[in-house]
Amino acid sequence: xxxxxxxxxPNGDQIGDLIRFVEDDLSSNQPRTPATTFDRExxxxxxxxxxxxxxxxxxQCAIRRNAALRHAREKKKHLSHQHFVEVRALLRSVPAxxxxxLTILSFLYSAEAYFHFKFSEKGVxxxxxxxxxxxxRTLQDRYGIDPIDIHRLQTASNFCRMWKGGGEFKRxxxxxxxxxxxxxxxxxxxxxxxxxxxxxxxxxxxxxRAMTHQLLGELFVGLAEAQDGVEAGEIARFVDQACQSSxxxxxDFIRLPLEAKRAFFExxxxxxxxxxxVALDPGYAENxxxxxxxxxxxxxxxxxxxxxxADQIMTLVRQGSGRFQRVPAVLSRH
Amino acid sequence: MLKLSRYCVASxxxxxxxxxxxxxxxxxxxxxxxxxxxxQAWDNLTAADEGYADISPQTRYELTEIEALVPEGEDELxxxxxxxxxxxxxxxxxxxVIQPTASCQLGCGYCGQExxxxxxxxxxxxxxxxxxxxxxxxxDVEVFQVGWFGAEPLNALKKVYELSAKFQKLSERHGCAxxxxxxxxxxxxxxxxxxxxxxxxxxxxxxxTLDGDKSFHDKRRFTKKQRPSFDKIYQNLLAVARDPDIxxxxxxxxxxxxxxxxxxxxLIERLADDGLQDRxxxxxxxxxxxxxxxxxxxxxxxxxxxxxxxxxxFLVNKGFRPSIVPNRKDVVCLAxxxxxxxxxxxxxxxxxxxxxxxxxxxDDNIFKIGTMKNGVDQGARSIFKDYAxxxxxxxxxxxxxxxxxxxxxxxxxxxNEGLCPxxxxxxxxxxxxxxxxxxxxxxxxx
Numbered sequence: 003x004x005x006x007x008x009x010x011x012p013n014g015d016q017i018g019d020l021i022r023f024v025e026d027d028l029s030s031n032q033p034r035t036p037a038t039t040f041d042r043e044x045x046x047x048x049x050x051x052x053x054x055x056x057x058x059x060x061x062q063c064a065i066r067r068n069a070a071l072r073h074a075r076e077k078k079k080h081l082s083h084q085h086f087v088e089v090r091a092l093l094r095s096v097p098a099x100x101x102x103x104l105t106i107l108s109f110l111y112s113a114e115a116y117f118h119f120k121f122s123e124k125g126v127x128x129x130x131x132x133x134x135x136x137x138x139r140t141l142q143d144r145y146g147i148d149p150i151d152i153h154r155l156q157t158a159s160n161f162c163r164m165w166k167g168g169g170e171f172k173r174x175x176x177x178x179x180x181x182x183x184x185x186x187x188x189x190x191x192x193x194x195x196x197x198x199x200x201x202x203x204x205x206x207x208x209x210x211r212a213m214t215h216q217l218l219g220e221l222f223v224g225l226a227e228a229q230d231g232v233e234a235g236e237i238a239r240f241v242d243q244a245c246q247s248s249x250x251x252x253x254d255f256i257r258l259p260l261e262a263k264r265a266f267f268e269x270x271x272x273x274x275x276x277x278x279x280v281a282l283d284p285g286y287a288e289n290x291x292x293x294x295x296x297x298x299x300x301x302x303x304x305x306x307x308x309x310x311x312a313d314q315i316m317t318l319v320r321q322g323s324g325r326f327q328r329v330p331a332v333l334s335r336h
Numbered sequence: 337m338l339k340l341s342r343y344c345v346a347s348x349x350x351x352x353x354x355x356x357x358x359x360x361x362x363x364x365x366x367x368x369x370x371x372x373x374x375x376q377a378w379d380n381l382t383a384a385d386e387g388y389a390d391i392s393p394q395t396r397y398e399l400t401e402i403e404a405l406v407p408e409g410e411d412e413l414x415x416x417x418x419x420x421x422x423x424x425x426x427x428x429x430x431x432x433v434i435q436p437t438a439s440c441q442l443g444c445g446y447c448g449q450e451x452x453x454x455x456x457x458x459x460x461x462x463x464x465x466x467x468x469x470x471x472x473x474x475x476d477v478e479v480f481q482v483g484w485f486g487a488e489p490l491n492a493l494k495k496v497y498e499l500s501a502k503f504q505k506l507s508e509r510h511g512c513a514x515x516x517x518x519x520x521x522x523x524x525x526x527x528x529x530x531x532x533x534x535x536x537x538x539x540x541x542x543x544x545t546l547d548g549d550k551s552f553h554d555k556r557r558f559t560k561k562q563r564p565s566f567d568k569i570y571q572n573l574l575a576v577a578r579d580p581d582i583x584x585x586x587x588x589x590x591x592x593x594x595x596x597x598x599x600x601x602x603l604i605e606r607l608a609d610d611g612l613q614d615r616x617x618x619x620x621x622x623x624x625x626x627x628x629x630x631x632x633x634x635x636x637x638x639x640x641x642x643x644x645x646x647x648x649x650f651l652v653n654k655g656f657r658p659s660i661v662p663n664r665k666d667v668v669c670l671a672x673x674x675x676x677x678x679x680x681x682x683x684x685x686x687x688x689x690x691x692x693x694x695x696x697x698x699d700d701n702i703f704k705i706g707t708m709k710n711g712v713d714q715g716a717r718s719i720f721k722d723y724a725x726x727x728x729x730x731x732x733x734x735x736x737x738x739x740x741x742x743x744x745x746x747x748x749x750x751x752n753e754g755l756c757p758x759x760x761x762x763x764x765x766x767x768x769x770x771x772x773x774x775x776x777x778x779x780x781x782x
């Protein structure tokens with residue numbers, strides 16, 4: 003990519019060392035699961051502030067909303083719509099505290115956004131995601147429901163999935179990076195300033211770290227999806243800028259894989275291998291998706307000089323991918 | 337707040353030997369989910385008018401999730417009918433039932449069909465393939481399923497082979513999954529025929545009718561020349577069932593009325609003695625009107641329902657795995673499918689499987705919705721629409737029946753004809769639920 007730089011060839015011992023490290027890592031580590039969940043935190047918060055009847059109401063709406071989502075995923079448009087109608091009817095007919103109603107409404111808009119996205123009404127989907135974001139801002143600023151911040155990030159992620167689905171990588175990837183930085187504790191990085199909150203909250207718990215890794219994983223999936231496409235050059239520049247930007251003080255677990263990715267885009271296999279080895283060092287358990295996507299890049303980068311070792315690496319990627327409940331499409335393409 | 341769903345059914349209480357507690361099995365008809373609940377919790381539920389304060393949050397959540405508890409103000413009938421309608425619209429199945437011939441070797445007394453040697457002719461065959469092509473090319477079909485139905489479909493085997501090949505090609509071209517089932521009397525289901533149906537015609541299920549053990553079966557399912565048929569059919573069944581290379585599902589249907597009810601258990605014993613427990617699904621069905629008076633000799637419904645439970649228990653004891661509790665049924669039959677159609681050997685089209693070849697419905701069949709020659713009038717599909725309207729307007733008792741979500745209303749045509757097609761499940765659902773629980777406690781053999 004960068005004509006000024008001289009290519010360095012990967013060293014066979016270096017590759018062998020990396021393969022041994024990955025084999026050992028995969029056999030001895032499991033991915034972490036957060037001790038607490040967003041659902042639990044949100045429910046606890048609401049439990050402290052709304053009557054029991056409201057919690058029952060929330061549950062009923064959540065159950066129907068989830069059924070609506072399940073049907074949408076199965077492409078059952080009318081059944082999905084019917085369940086959304088039932089949630090709306092519940093909302094109208096049951097009196098509840100404003101915070102309860104707004105919580106139900108925010109999640110409902112997110113789910114309906116998915117419905118419209120699934121059935122090719124992207125304009126409506128985007129509008130509904132905005133509504134959800136705005137309601138979440140109210141829930142956080144006016145009602146102090148801080149766990150909803152996770153839902154805001156999930157909405158940011160949903161925007162990006164929608165944009166990526168439409169091939170708008172240049173729009174999606176910066177938002178994912180900013181969302182990951184925000185989740186990692188950088189308030190200023192919130193990707194939708196028009197919907198920023200006034201409240202400042204601590205983001206040190208395990209749940210935030212899990213969210214950061216989820217967003218980082220989605221960013222790396224997006225990079226992998228775009229790196230062979232028509233926007234590859236621009237994507238490479240985006241990664242380069244992300245690594246260089248002085249206002250982006252990145253924690254190591256974001257910076258190291260991004261720097262490795264930059265080296266990959268610079269088409270310098272030797273340098274990339276060194277960077278990748280550093281980025282993979284925390285191990286598979288840290289962020290399995292980023293780990294295997296980087297490993298896949300290593301396989302691609304070393305193939306011209308060491309095809310046998312490239313095959314070994316791709317075998318490890320395949321084995322590792324089997325650990326995912328749903329293997330991301332980009333990871334199953336070698 | 338919440339209320340107990342009108343479609344939540346509970347069994348009689350029973351003493352659970354594991355825990356020593358008195359319990360009920362409950363079934364939420366809205367989702368088809370079955371649970372076991374402590375009698376005390378059930379008593380609280382049925383007595384509750386205080387917002388279910390005495391029920392633990394966990395139990396409340398679980399019951400809400402399976403829709404045994406529902407929002408207090410919800411019009412449940414309206415929700416069920418709306419969901420059924422939505423499911424019908426969402427169906428991406430094109431279900432084409434074909435009666436390739438009007439002929440049948442058997443002359444069963446309860447059959448309402450008029451049999452002739454008519455076979456679907458070349459012109460209608462071509463039109464039928466065109467119709468399928470048109471359906472699949474519209475792009476909203478994911479699964480193309482063909483039902484070979486009679487009279488006796490295997491009396492027109494060449495037609496079945498010819499059309500199967502064409503349909504499979506069509507499906508492949510349009511990216512649809514293809515599958516077929518055959519409903520047959522079994523007389524011509526020789527091993528070679530079964531193998532070909534399975535391996536080259538996409539047949540995934542075959543249903544054979546046996547009306548009891550030999551002596552009972554032969555008294556009612558004899559040939560038109562009054563010859564017995566049991567031995568031939570049973571030999572075919574054994575040959576097919578014992579070939580591991582033939583992997584379609586095998587259903588044995590047993591039509592039951594006063595005449596043969598005593599012959600069913602001996603048949604089950606025979607099937608069990610022949611080791612077919614893992615190979616076949618056995619079920620019974622009460623004889624009903626097929627545009628005739630067959631229902632008049634049916635076993636009285638509640639007695640049949642009691643007998644049916646005994647029969648299911650007998651099947652379980654013999655090592656079979658019968659379907660014990662029904663699933664949620666949102667699309668009740670062909671009549672309720674937007675993409676469902678029956679085409680008979682005369683090239684006539686219907687939205688019901690029980691009206692073609694039936695002389696009672698006139699020379700120019702009153703249920704006909706088109707022909708292959710002149711096209712099918714989708715607007716003429718009225719059997720299910722008339723029924724659904726009737727339920728919504730309270731004209732049929734289904735609107736207040738606790739098992740409506742499970743039976744889907746049963747046969748809409750019979751309701752429209754003034755008959756009452758309520759399935760036995762209406763009368764034995766509670767016993768079935770207990771049996772389901774007992775069966776779940778049995779250790780698998782071996």
